[in-house]
Amino acid sequence: MTSHLSPQESVNALDDVLPQSRQSHLDACRSCQTGVAELRAMMATVSDVEDVPEPSPLFWDHFQARVQTAVQAEMVHPAPAPWWAMIVSVRGAMAAVATVIVAAVALTLYPADPVAPVEDAQVAVADEAMALETAEWAFVSGMMDTFEQDDVREVLAPSPLAVDAAFEVLTSDERAAFAKLLAAGMAEGME
Amino acid sequence: MAQDVTAPATTLDLAAAEDRVLVAAFLAGSQDAFQVIVTRHQRAVYQVCYRFVRNHEDASDLAQDVFVRAFKGLKNFKGDSALSTWLYRVGVNCCLNKIAARRPDTEPLLEARHVDPRSDDPFRAVARSEKATEVRRAIAQLPPRQRATLLLRVYQELSHEEIAGILGGTVGATKANFFHALSNLKRLLQS
Numbered sequence: 001m002t003s004h005l006s007p008q009e010s011v012n013a014l015d016d017v018l019p020q021s022r023q024s025h026l027d028a029c030r031s032c033q034t035g036v037a038e039l040r041a042m043m044a045t046v047s048d049v050e051d052v053p054e055p056s057p058l059f060w061d062h063f064q065a066r067v068q069t070a071v072q073a074e075m076v077h078p079a080p081a082p083w084w085a086m087i088v089s090v091r092g093a094m095a096a097v098a099t100v101i102v103a104a105v106a107l108t109l110y111p112a113d114p115v116a117p118v119e120d121a122q123v124a125v126a127d128e129a130m131a132l133e134t135a136e137w138a139f140v141s142g143m144m145d146t147f148e149q150d151d152v153r154e155v156l157a158p159s160p161l162a163v164d165a166a167f168e169v170l171t172s173d174e175r176a177a178f179a180k181l182l183a184a185g186m187a188e189g190m191e
Numbered sequence: 192m193a194q195d196v197t198a199p200a201t202t203l204d205l206a207a208a209e210d211r212v213l214v215a216a217f218l219a220g221s222q223d224a225f226q227v228i229v230t231r232h233q234r235a236v237y238q239v240c241y242r243f244v245r246n247h248e249d250a251s252d253l254a255q256d257v258f259v260r261a262f263k264g265l266k267n268f269k270g271d272s273a274l275s276t277w278l279y280r281v282g283v284n285c286c287l288n289k290i291a292a293r294r295p296d297t298e299p300l301l302e303a304r305h306v307d308p309r310s311d312d313p314f315r316a317v318a319r320s321e322k323a324t325e326v327r328r329a330i331a332q333l334p335p336r337q338r339a340t341l342l343l344r345v346y347q348e349l350s351h352e353e354i355a356g357i358l359g360g361t362v363g364a365t366k367a368n369f370f371h372a373l374s375n376l377k378r379l380l381q382s
Contacts, residue, residue, distance in 0.1 A: 007366065007367045007370035007371065008363050008366040008367055008370070010370055011351070011366040011367075011369050011370050012366070038377060039370070039373045039374075042373045042374075042376055042377050043345060043373060045326060045376075045380075046326060046330070046341065046345050046373075046376065047345055047346075048323075049322075049323040049326045049327060052237075052238045052241045052242060052346075053247075055237070055247060055251075059251070060230075060233060060234070063233055063237075063251060063254070063255070064226065064229055064230060064233070066251075066255050067229050067233075067255055067258045067259070068226070070255055070258075070259045071225070071258070071259055071262045074259055074262065074263065
């Protein structure tokens with residue numbers, strides 16, 4: 001028994017150009033006959049659909065005039081380059097301009113002795129950061145004064161279930177290593 | 192008898208000239224030759240575009256775009272296929288770009304519901320119209336290459352070789368596309 005018709009062969013069967021050897025298979029195979037018949041029916045369904053309404057007769061004259069105008073506009077003002085070409089050229093030009101500006105600014109700001117002004121700037125920035133840190137630290141320590149120690153301990157303490165859950169996900173090797181660490185820790189505590 | 196391509200464009204009867212003669216005349220500088228190309232192929236190009244977008248406004252814009260591209264690109268036309276096939280290729284590319292950039296098609300309401308009340312059997316006409324709407328909607332849901340293959344094969348009645356030339360790829364792949372287009376259409380219409 002030969003194989004069933006491939007998609008290409010099924011289309012050849014639709015077009016009545018199937019080679020004789022495959023036509024023999026089609027003649028004998030109910031499944032392939034059904035497949036080709038379904039394709040033929042679907043093609044007829046599509047063909048039967050009235051597809052393009054005819055535009056008004058005036059449309060064609062108008063269309064020719066539109067094409068003529070568009071073509072003339074194209075000759076006078078050719079379409080711009082593709083967007084990516086524009087981006088590449090704009091980016092290249094911008095990069096060149098930016099390089100020149102940065103070089104000019106750098107030469108103006110740091111002409112002869114670049115070390116001293118940089119140190120001055122670093123000191124100024126550090127002073128400003130210290131002032132900020134002092135204010136923030138005062139705020140945090142003020143807040144801490146309002147907390148009760150027991151409340152903090154309760155919030156920060158892990159639940160027993162969390163410890164069990166963490167232990168559950170360890171492999172046997174990890175559990176063995178963990179047991180060794182515990183034993184070592186306990187031994188240190190005993191000493 | 193073959194026409195003399197080298198004859199000056201002004202001495203040719205452009206309206207009766209073969210496409211290749213018109214192309215040669217256009218490349219030699221005859222704008223009238225291009226006008227004849229537009230007149231000769233505008234209906235077919237418009238119909239291809241309409242089948243993809245299913246509304247007059249977009250179809251006429253796309254058809255105009257096809258001829259503007261043709262005007263710019265005819266110098267690259269090698270003449271190894273018919274001019275109509277080359278124009279279809281430009282048109283299909285324009286249409287595939289267009290439908291890739293927008294939401295899936297919806298049937299325009301007026302076109303979908305228009306039934307001629309003077310027809311002999313209005314009930315049959317309504318049923319036929321609804322069936323046509325279903326089929327068009329299903330075609331619009333096909334993947335773009337399957338859709339293009341189906342439209343070019345069924346409505347433009349192009350050969351699989353011509354469709355392969357338009358869409359790119361082998362004749363075998365085009366046949367497989369056509370098979371899958373019909374199979375998917377059947378599935379979509381049954382669902």
